[in-house]
Amino acid sequence: MFAALFWLAFAAAGVPEDVEFAADADKPLDLRQAAFARLHAEAAVPTLLKIAKDKDTSPQRRWVSVRALGLNPAPEASAALVEFLASENAPTRIAALAALGERKDRAFSGRVAARLEDKALLVRQAAADALGQIGDPATLPDLSRALQDPTGTYRGTSMWVRRHYVEAMGKIGTDAAIVHLAGALTDPDADVVTAAMNGLEKAAGFSYAQGRTRAEAIEAWSRWSKGR
Known part of the structure; x- marks a missing residue:
């Protein structure tokens, strides 16, 4: 009953109120999700942009405002997200x-790929995940x-973000990805190699893991990729 009353109270809330509610970690999760879903209405875009660009907006409210643009069908939402990629604020770039x-719109894949060179590793990870x-x-x-x-390395040690690049290749998962994934099989980072093998399994539709050691599976994938 209590949750139902909250739902009724916020069902007709305006965009600023929904942003505030969705950003409040102390509120019930289902009601926060409902408030966030209402922000996907095309009419919400101008207000979302105003909130996101306001220098006095809290980090939590800015995050919600930018993220809400992702599932908003309005064309101007895409343009705004591209603009946010150049924000001086790393969390805003990550949210964008x-x-x-x-949005899964390939028209913006080049803009997203450019963030793989971002100075912040978390932004690079977000770019890889988005790709x-x-x-x-x-x-x-x-x-x-x-x-x-x-x-991507620090004092000779591979950074965690490199695994995300290979995982993204695996998610793309086309024949074109195979040569790139195979190239990662010789990487000194074990996590990168594991991601490469997982990606190859997805692209090929089968596994070399059964009955083989890790080294044998790596060698099998290398031979397979070269023999295609």
């Missing part, structure tokens, strides 16, 4: 990348370059 990933969602094979070379970028 996540939202563009949800995996978008699924554009044209971005495979961008992901391969990111994997080889020396700034």
Whole structure:
């Protein structure tokens, strides 16, 4: 009964109220999700942009406002998300990348791929994850370059973000991804190699894991990719 009363109270709430409610971690999750869903209405876009661009907006409300644009069908939502990719605020760039990933529009895959060179590793991860969602094979070379970028290592140690590049290749999962995934099989980072094998399994539709050691499976995938 209590939850139902809350639902009725917020069903007709305006955009600022829905943003505020969705951003409040102390509110019931189902009601926060309902408030967030209402922000996907096309009419909400102007207010969402106003909130997101206001320098006095809290980080939580800005995050909700930008993320809500991801599933908003309004064309101006896409343009706004591209604009937010250039924000000086890293969390805003991350939110915009996540939202563009949800839109799955390949028209923006190049803009997303450009963030693989972002100075912030978390933004690079968000870009890779978004590319995996978008699924554009044209971005495979961008992901391969990111994997080889020396700034992806620190004092000789592979950074966690590199695994996300290979996971994105695997999610793209086309024949075009195979050569890029096979190239990652010799990477010194075990997590990168595991992601490469997982991606190859998805692309090929079968596994070499059964009855083989890890080293044998890696060798089998290498032979298979070269013999195609």
